[in-house]
Amino acid sequence: xxxxxxxxxxxxxxxxxxxxxxxxxxxxxxxxxxxxxxxxxxxxxxxxxxxxxxxxxxxxxxxxxxxxxxxxxxxxxxxxxxxxxxxxxxxxxxxxxxxxxxxxxxxxxxxxxxxxxxxxxxxxxxxxxxxxxxxxxxxxxxxxxxxxxxxxxxxxxxxxxxxxxxxxxxxxxxxxxxxxxxxxxxxxxxxxxxxxxxxxxxxxxxxxxxxxxxxxxxxxxxxxxxxxxxxxxxxxxxxxxxxxxxxxxxxxxxxxxxxxxxxxxxxxxxxxxxxxxxxxxxxxxxxxxxxxxxxxxxxxxxxxxxxxxxxxxxxxxxxxxxxxxxxxxxxxxxxxxxxxxxxxxxxxxxx
Amino acid sequence: xxxxxxxxxxxxxxxxxxxxxxxxxxxxxxxxxxxxxxxxxxxxxxxxxxxxxxxxxxxxxxxxxxxxxxxxxxxxxxxxxxxxxxxxxxxxxxxxxxxxxxxxxxxxxxxxxxxxxxxxxxxxxxxxxxxxxxxxxxxxxxxxxxxxxxxxxxxxxxxxxxxxxxxxxxxxxxxxxxxxxxxxxxxxxxxxxxxxxxxxxxxxxxxxxxxxxxxxxxxxxxxxxxxxxxxxxxxxxxxxxxxxxxxxxxxxxxxxxxxxxxxxxxxxxxxxxxxxxxxxxxxxxxxxxxxxxxxxxxxxxxxxxxxxxxxxxxxxxxxxxxxxxxxxxxxxxxxxxxxxxxxxxxxxxxxxxxxxxxxxxxxxxxxxxxxxxxxxxxxxxxxxx
Numbered sequence: 001x002x003x004x005x006x007x008x009x010x011x012x013x014x015x016x017x018x019x020x021x022x023x024x025x026x027x028x029x030x031x032x033x034x035x036x037x038x039x040x041x042x043x044x045x046x047x048x049x050x051x052x053x054x055x056x057x058x059x060x061x062x063x064x065x066x067x068x069x070x071x072x073x074x075x076x077x078x079x080x081x082x083x084x085x086x087x088x089x090x091x092x093x094x095x096x097x098x099x100x101x102x103x104x105x106x107x108x109x110x111x112x113x114x115x116x117x118x119x120x121x122x123x124x125x126x127x128x129x130x131x132x133x134x135x136x137x138x139x140x141x142x143x144x145x146x147x148x149x150x151x152x153x154x155x156x157x158x159x160x161x162x163x164x165x166x167x168x169x170x171x172x173x174x175x176x177x178x179x180x181x182x183x184x185x186x187x188x189x190x191x192x193x194x195x196x197x198x199x200x201x202x203x204x205x206x207x208x209x210x211x212x213x214x215x216x217x218x219x220x221x222x223x224x225x226x227x228x229x230x231x232x233x234x235x236x237x238x239x240x241x242x243x244x245x246x247x248x249x250x251x252x253x254x255x256x257x258x259x260x261x262x263x264x265x266x267x268x269x270x271x272x273x274x275x276x277x278x279x280x281x282x283x284x285x286x287x288x289x290x291x292x293x294x295x296x297x298x299x300x301x302x303x304x305x306x307x308x309x310x311x312x313x314x315x316x317x318x319x320x321x322x323x324x325x326x327x328x329x330x331x332x333x334x335x336x337x338x339x340x341x342x343x344x345x346x347x348x349x350x351x
Numbered sequence: 352x353x354x355x356x357x358x359x360x361x362x363x364x365x366x367x368x369x370x371x372x373x374x375x376x377x378x379x380x381x382x383x384x385x386x387x388x389x390x391x392x393x394x395x396x397x398x399x400x401x402x403x404x405x406x407x408x409x410x411x412x413x414x415x416x417x418x419x420x421x422x423x424x425x426x427x428x429x430x431x432x433x434x435x436x437x438x439x440x441x442x443x444x445x446x447x448x449x450x451x452x453x454x455x456x457x458x459x460x461x462x463x464x465x466x467x468x469x470x471x472x473x474x475x476x477x478x479x480x481x482x483x484x485x486x487x488x489x490x491x492x493x494x495x496x497x498x499x500x501x502x503x504x505x506x507x508x509x510x511x512x513x514x515x516x517x518x519x520x521x522x523x524x525x526x527x528x529x530x531x532x533x534x535x536x537x538x539x540x541x542x543x544x545x546x547x548x549x550x551x552x553x554x555x556x557x558x559x560x561x562x563x564x565x566x567x568x569x570x571x572x573x574x575x576x577x578x579x580x581x582x583x584x585x586x587x588x589x590x591x592x593x594x595x596x597x598x599x600x601x602x603x604x605x606x607x608x609x610x611x612x613x614x615x616x617x618x619x620x621x622x623x624x625x626x627x628x629x630x631x632x633x634x635x636x637x638x639x640x641x642x643x644x645x646x647x648x649x650x651x652x653x654x655x656x657x658x659x660x661x662x663x664x665x666x667x668x669x670x671x672x673x674x675x676x677x678x679x680x681x682x683x684x685x686x687x688x689x690x691x692x693x694x695x696x697x698x699x700x701x702x703x704x705x706x707x708x709x710x711x712x713x714x715x716x717x718x719x720x721x722x723x724x725x726x727x728x729x730x731x732x733x734x735x736x
Contacts, residue, residue, distance in 0.1 A: 022665065062661045109728040110662050 001025050001054065001061070003046030005181045006118025008053040009170045010161040012177055014116055015057050017161075022112060023054035023061035026098065028070040029192065049181050056179060064106060066098055073097040075192055075205070082202045082229035083209065085252035086328025086347060089146075089297075090190055096149035104157050116159035119143045121339075123155055123163075131155035133280050133339040138166040145297050148332045148342030152282045202229040212257025214241055217250065217266055225259050228252045234267050234324025251348070252327075268321035274331050274343030277312045281340070284308045291333040291340055293318065295325055301334050314343060353667045354713045358553070358645060359502050359530055359704035360671055365555040365603060368596040372557055375592035383589050384578060393591045400598025407601040408528070408547065409538035410564050416581045417594055420561035421529040421550035422453040425496075427563050427585070428525045428546040429457045431571030432494040433466055441493035441522070444468045447479045447508065448689040449501050451527055455685070458496075467491075477506035477637030477690045485516045492522040499531035499542075503673045503686040503702055504637040505646025507535065514543035523569075529553055529561075533604040533707070534643035535612065545569055555707075556600035557593040611707035616644035618714045619705055623647050625718045630725055636700055637690050645705040648673075648687070650696045651721075654728045659701050662724035668717050670701050 001007045001023045014021045025047050047063055054061030074094045081088035099117060107115045120136025121144040131152055136142040150158070162170050167186075174182035193201050203209070214223035223241040225231070230238075235249040239261060248267045251260035272295075277284070285308060292301035293316050303319040316331060325331075325345060332342035355363060375396060381389025383397050401412040418424045433444060444458055448470045455470075462468040469487045473479045479497065488495060495517040500507050514524040525546040531537050533554030539547055546569070549562040565571070565584075577586030626633045632652030651659060656672040663670055673684045687697040703717070 060664065062664075064661075065657060105731050106658055106661075109658055109724075109731050110665050111727065 001050040002118070002187075003049035003053070003181065003184075004118065004187065005174050005179070005184055006120070006162050006167075006170060008050070008118070008179050008181050009165075009173050010116050010118040010159075011053065011059065012057055012173065012179065013161040014159070015059060021057070021059045021116075022107075022110060023050065023057075023059050024103065024107065025050040025061070025063050026070075026103065027063050027065045027067060028074075029067055049184070053179055053181060056177075064103065066102060069098060069102060070094070075201075078190075078192075079202050079205045081328045082198060083206055083227075083254060084328075084347075085228040085254035087232040087326045088328045089330050090192075092146045092149060092330050095146050100147075100150055100154045100158060104154060108157075114157050114159050116161055118162055119147060119160050120167075121147050121160050121163045123158060123160060130281065134163075135334070135337040135339070136160075136162075137164045141167045144339050145294060145330065145332050145342075148280070148330060148339055149276075149278045150280065151278065152280075155280070199227075199230045202227075210257045212259065214239065214259045214261055216247075217260060217262040222247075222261065225257075228254050228257060228259060231259050232324075233326040248324075267324050269325050270318045270321050271315065272325045272331065272348075273309075273313065273315050273346040275313050275346050277308075277314050277341060277343030279341035284341075289333070289340070291335055294332045294334065295322060295345065296329055301332075304333075306333050312343070313346075353669065354717060355669045356703045356705055356709065356713070356717060357669045357671050358706040359505075359702065361552045361558065362533070362555050362706050363708070364552075364557060364596070365600060367603060368556055368599045371599045372592045372596040375595045379591055379595070383591055384580065393589075396591055396595050396598075397589055400594045400601075403598035403602045403605075404549070404562055405564075407532065407537065407605045408549070408564060409540055411567065413582070414539075414564055414567050416563045416565060416584050417589060417597075418561045418563050418585060419559055420552070421451070421527065421548050422561075424548035424550075424561050424563035425451070425453040425525075425527055426457050427571075427574045428548060428565075429454065429494060429496060430461070431574060432523050432525065432546070433461055435571045436493035436523070441491050442466050443489065443492040444494050444496070445484065445487055445492055445522075446470055446496045447484075447498070448472050449477065449479075449503075449506075449686045450496065450498055451502055451529070454496055454498070454527055466493075473506075473689055475637070475691045476640040477501060477504045477686075478640040479508055479513075481509050481512040481516065484513050488516055488520045488522060490520055492517070492520055494523050494525055496525040496527065499526045499528040499537070499547075500534065500643040500646075501686060502530045502646075503684060504648045504690070505530070505642040505704075506637050506640040507531075507643060510542050510544060514545075518543065530643060530646070532601075533608065533611075534615075534645050536608060539564060539566070551593070551597040551600060554600055554604045556597040560590060560593045560597045562597075607707055612644050615705045615707065615709065618709055618711060619644060619647050619703070621711075622703060622705075622714050622718065623649070626721060629718065629722050633725075634696070636687060636692060636696070645709075646702065647704075648700055648702045650692070650700040651725050652695070652699060654699050654725055656699055656701045658728055659699075659721075659724060662728060663701075663717075663720055666720040666724060668720050670703050672701055 051061050074090050078088045078090045104115045120141040122134040124132045135144045209227040211226050213221050216222050231249045247261040250262040250266045288305050288307040291306050293304040294301035305317045307315050327345050327347040329345050330342050331345050333340040379393045381393040383393040401415045405412040405415050458468045471483050497508050497513050510526045517524040523545040526544045527548045529550040532549050545566045547564040551560040552558040573584045575585045623635050634650050636648040683697045
């Protein structure tokens with residue numbers, strides 16, 4: 001229970017469905033440093049909101065302290081990825097490494113059979129016992145993208161009680177039950193990044209860093225920068241490079257501290273590779289797979305051929321060029337609304 | 352059916368106390384400083400409460416200052432003495448490494464403002480060696496503050512011996528006796544201390560009321576100025592109903608201690624013995640030292656204390672990982688670190704604190720539940736990576 005409306009309604013629906021529900025919130029950072037340091041979610045006020053909702057539902061509520069693990073697994077990875085010239089997606093790590101592993105384990109320790117969250121995603125179970133993962137019914141709120149790393153074992157223990165609902169309905173349910181969080185705004189940002197300033201977080205946690213050069217696609221030096229973590233693929237603003245035509249970041253090379261910029265067309269690509277691939281079914285397909293591949297949370301999945309090339313590795317060939325395929329982000333494979341699997345977009349070989 | 356074994360966090364309010372508070376709220380609403388009979392009745396009720404509290408610790412009623420609780424009493428004692436003796440060139444404060452946060456944080460605040468504070472280590476017994484205190488007391492020492500009984504592990508400190516040393520050096524002696532009241536007999540004269548803190552809600556009284564006992568003749572500046580309440584040392588209209596409840600709790604604690612002490616000790620010892628016998632990797636922390644009869648602290652190898660507390664709560668048994676005042680932080684217990692436990696053993700510790708109404712059945716059910724929950728958590732690798 002994050003203290004937001006989605007997990008609050010998830011809990012309410014379970015209580016009304018006759019489940020024996022225990023509320024758990026994750027404390028993810030040192031709350032004494034809370035306000036100044038952190039953004040939009042999982043602050044101490046949110047924990048209080050979660051507690052109040054649990055009290056209103058008449059269920060016990062516990063705050064589980066996962067600060068250390070969050071720092072190591074999520075924040076640490078986030079900083080290292082940026083410093084390595086990639087653009088990480090910490091919510092997916094938090095889901096797979098904290099919510100659906102550490103928290104699930106803890107819940108089982110409390111004799112719970114399932115862990116429910118407020119994610120907009122759906123899980124079904126086939127007649128043969130295999131679980132499938134689907135996009136949430138509300139296409140604008142769908143969060144299945146962040147859940148591609150769930151294993152069959154994890155899927156057997158999860159419930160997404162609001163996954164079949166539209167956000168408006170979720171808010172209406174909260175209002176009808178008088179939950180104080182009914183009108184709480186959605187959290188949009190990464191919870192530990194205030195004001196969306198990623199580079200400031202990296203600067204604070206990893207002060208040692210090298211400035212470098214900005215070059216064009218022909219290798220000519222066109223500017224200087226304060227570290228590759230200030231950039232992401234496809235970025236146009238804030239390059240500090242004067243040019244007749246618009247320039248975009250096309251490549252980040254942390255090893256040489258090089259930022260490569262180029263015209264719009266140079267940002268497009270038809271291929272990428274992914275590592276750490278998880279297949280929801282539990283097994284990689286035997287050969288090339290036709291699917292729709294989504295390379296960002298807000299990207300429209302595009303037709304592609306996904307080919308397993310080694311354990312946990314695939315190559316993806318898009319039918320049409322895609323803009324800003326960004327190393328560090330997730331690429332998730334779908335067939336319609338069904339999530340087939342996904343992985344982490346790999347850095348291209350150094351030019 | 353829920354079992355409450357967290358008396359050191361807060362003891363259940365006794366029925367007689369709740370009745371007394373309720374009756375006082377309805378009938379004795381007068382201001383105890385008022386001239387009329389409403390005021391007189393309130394004043395009389397306060398006098399009776401003061402007498403009952405004094406009797407609990409072998410003190411005289413005029414030496415009792417009512418406060419809002421143990422934390423205020425500790426603050427008033429330490430800050431009051433520090434400021435009073437500063438002019439005499441005494442700017443050193445001595446305490447142990449296992450004091451309650453109310454003492455630690457207050458000393459820390461003074462330390463930042465130029466007082467020299469020394470926290471004397473305790474060994475694995477959880478009991479400070481008076482000789483170690485003696486080594487650091489000097490003629491610049493204003494105050495020595497040593498708790499009577501530790502809130503997390505229950506160990507009883509040699510307060511009387513230390514008080515004698517403080518006196519020999521012209522320093523004053525304070526003891527936080529919050530976890531002693533209702534657990535062991537307290538006689539201020541035998542302890543030889545100058546100031547002593549109590550908290551009402553640790554022995555069946557209401558929250559929000561406590562006591563600072565100050566030896567007659569001791570003078571420190573008022574810590575709340577205003578009216579003449581509490582002999583001018585702590586101004587503000589008295590919380591008469593809650594203080595009446597405190598008086599009732601003090602009277603009952605004193606009356607039943609002779610029975611309740613040995614009964615709690617027997618149950619606590621059975622809890623220790625059975626947990627260690629039935630659960631591999633269970634170990635009592637600081638179990639060899641003298642302890643108050645109601646407290647024990649036990650580590651369960653390979654299990655997170657936090658997970659165990661939640662698991663037990665879901666089984667209907669209320670315990671804690673240590674001080675409720677530290678919960679919500681990841682800071683490992685300073686007490687358990689001070690007695691030299693490994694980080695893993697600190698993280699796997701929980702505190703059981705019993706009360707006069709704890710039954711043998713409660714303890715048996717607790718032993719079963721702990722064995723069950725520990726087994727479940729261990730099957731999952733401790734519930735945490």
